[in-house]
Amino acid sequence: MPYQKFERIPRATISRLAIYVQELEAMEQHGVKVVSSEKLAVSCGVNPSQIRKDLAYFGEFGLRGVGYHVFELKEAIKQSLGLDRTWNVALVGVGNLGRALLRYNILRKRGFVIVGAFDCDPFKIGEEVNGLEVYCSSRLQDKSRELNVEIGIITTPPERAQRAVNYLLEAGIKGIVNFAPARITAPPNVAVEYVDFINHLFSIAFIITQNQAKGLY
Amino acid sequence: MPYQKFERIPRATISRLAIYVQELEAMEQHGVKVVSSEKLAVSCGVNPSQIRKDLAYFGEFGLRGVGYHVFELKEAIKQSLGLDRTWNVALVGVGNLGRALLRYNILRKRGFVIVGAFDCDPFKIGEEVNGLEVYCSSRLQDKSRELNVEIGIITTPPERAQRAVNYLLEAGIKGIVNFAPARITAPPNVAVEYVDFINHLFSIAFIITQNQAKGLY
DNA sequence: CAGTGTGAATATCTTCACAGCA
DNA sequence: TGCTGTGAAGATATTCACACTG
Structure with a gap:
């Protein structure tokens, strides 16, 4: 697990993270390399700040002015959730x-x-x-x-x-x-x-x- | 639909109502006739006032000092949800x-x-x-x-x-x-x-x- | 007097708004 | 300039506490 704040992580955040992983995987398959919270938000049907806040519980994964690297973000979330294993x-x-x-x-x-x-x-x-x-x-x-x-x-x-x-x-x-x-x-x-x-x-x-x-x- | 207040009903309430129906049906099968919000709350894993508040969106189904009639409550909820049909x-x-x-x-x-x-x-x-x-x-x-x-x-x-x-x-x-x-x-x-x-x-x-x-x- | 129905208090979640960084 | 990260504001949801009733 990266670093995880000393704050309780909301259940709702967890199930959204699962959705993000899903969509990031789909994007990866379509060859998308970089995505903004705005774009990811649209495809997940949530608010962009929601995404940024959810991710903030686990660390800082974005590049200001650019967005998130699809593959890296997906991996980081999976690791945070304990999905880097079977x-x-x-x-x-x-x-x-x-x-x-x-x-x-x-x-x-x-x-x-x-x-x-x-x-x-x-x-x-x-x-x-x-x-x-x-x-x-x-x-x-x-x-x-x-x-x-x-x-x-x-x-x-x-x-x-x-x-x-x-x-x-x-x-x-x-x-x-x-x-x-x-x-x-x-x-x-x-x-x-x-x-x-x-x-x-x-x-x-x-x-x-x-x-x-x-x-x- | 009984009378339904002029208030938006929370999503969370709806999915809890579904749980209440489930548990009320199980109780009915076990021959339970009357149940308090306290008892129902335990078997649904929620707070008793939560139940009372959820039900209040649709009407008054309880008997003070007694509780709820299992069959009637179940039917009332089903009707409120639009489940009195196929x-x-x-x-x-x-x-x-x-x-x-x-x-x-x-x-x-x-x-x-x-x-x-x-x-x-x-x-x-x-x-x-x-x-x-x-x-x-x-x-x-x-x-x-x-x-x-x-x-x-x-x-x-x-x-x-x-x-x-x-x-x-x-x-x-x-x-x-x-x-x-x-x-x-x-x-x-x-x-x-x-x-x-x-x-x-x-x-x-x-x-x-x-x-x-x-x-x- | 036990247990509902409900306003008020609290806790939680979401969205806004913007400072700050690449 | 564009988009992140985040404190503060706003919206929702949950729980408390108690007046009230069958």
């Missing part, structure tokens, strides 16, 4: 969504390698998905340590999400991304993120309903 | 993730029915997934109107996301949920939500890195 991930719940993630190459491309797949359904255990054997969830503890897993992904049905969490905790996991539409609990030293896409559909439905009430259509 | 959805991009969503029953259970699947890959067109024929993306316009679609889901690779958006716009869609890891642009009267789960993995990686730096493990 992370081993265990996936619990080999349903439709779990299978999709097991086959989803973008994850690996971004440095998140699913090294273990687990399910409690006897019919699924032993099956092979994308070159990975499905193990019984009760084996999470020994397998995780063997495979050096640090992050868990939960793609079980909602009612089994907490059980999956418990297995992951026993396995000494440090972070969890929960795709199941259910709240889960974990000790404060274990990071939890929710990917709750029904949520997003709810929001869309609400906004459309409101727009319709306003007579926008 | 929404027809078109899905663009029948890859791993698209297939998973087509087979994901929770969506339908929540009132979002995928009525059309589209892809531009000739090998996929004509294929049947979960009882739905895959059509060529160029047919989005006519098919969408025929099927009365209001919401689009994008599950294409990032570089094809904007093209999918354009098709959806032509089809007169009113809201888009984008699962592709790419920023997209749409006119302001079309609601856009991002489901960016790589984002969440980035956040987890960052938090773990930070915790490690703090010597937490």
Whole structure:
């Protein structure tokens, strides 16, 4: 990590940094070498000072009067976020969504390698998905340590999400991304993120309903 | 919609309401009839006054000294969000993730029915997934109107996301949920939500890195 | 009297505006 | 001159604290 100020970094900043990385990579592929906060802001859909402020939490990466060097900035952000390495991930719940993630190459491309797949359904255990054997969830503890897993992904049905969490905790996991539409609990030293896409559909439905009430259509 | 104050409702409130619905449904299934903001707050991982304030945007649903009637509150929130009906959805991009969503029953259970699947890959067109024929993306316009679609889901690779958006716009869609890891642009009267789960993995990686730096493990 | 509904207080996040540097 | 980096201002969101009610 470069130097990082003695200031708490807002959650919102982190998720925007992820967006910046995404856009910087796209720019890199298009051969763009240098970018201003103005330009990057447009393609990320945020305010330019927002970008400058977000970056300021980690250091000074820009050249006044010029902008940012695309490749360098991308690398600097990735380093700041701890993405200058790969992370081993265990996936619990080999349903439709779990299978999709097991086959989803973008994850690996971004440095998140699913090294273990687990399910409690006897019919699924032993099956092979994308070159990975499905193990019984009760084996999470020994397998995780063997495979050096640090992050868990939960793609079980909602009612089994907490059980999956418990297995992951026993396995000494440090972070969890929960795709199941259910709240889960974990000790404060274990990071939890929710990917709750029904949520997003709810929001869309609400906004459309409101727009319709306003007579926008 | 009940009565809704003449006050803008924060985005954050909307996504919490979605969580409340989730938890209220779980409580209902467990036979809980009445709940206080305190109890609901615990299971949603938020502050009790937050809940009361969120609900206050839409009306008064509680009984002082008692709490909220689980079923009634859930119904009231759903009505406020425009979820007292079903929404027809078109899905663009029948890859791993698209297939998973087509087979994901929770969506339908929540009132979002995928009525059309589209892809531009000739090998996929004509294929049947979960009882739905895959059509060529160029047919989005006519098919969408025929099927009365209001919401689009994008599950294409990032570089094809904007093209999918354009098709959806032509089809007169009113809201888009984008699962592709790419920023997209749409006119302001079309609601856009991002489901960016790589984002969440980035956040987890960052938090773990930070915790490690703090010597937490 | 337990628990809601809400104004007021606090905390957090975003945007502005501009000094200062390449 | 052009664009960064940043303190100060403004906008939002969250939490507190308590009057009030079933």
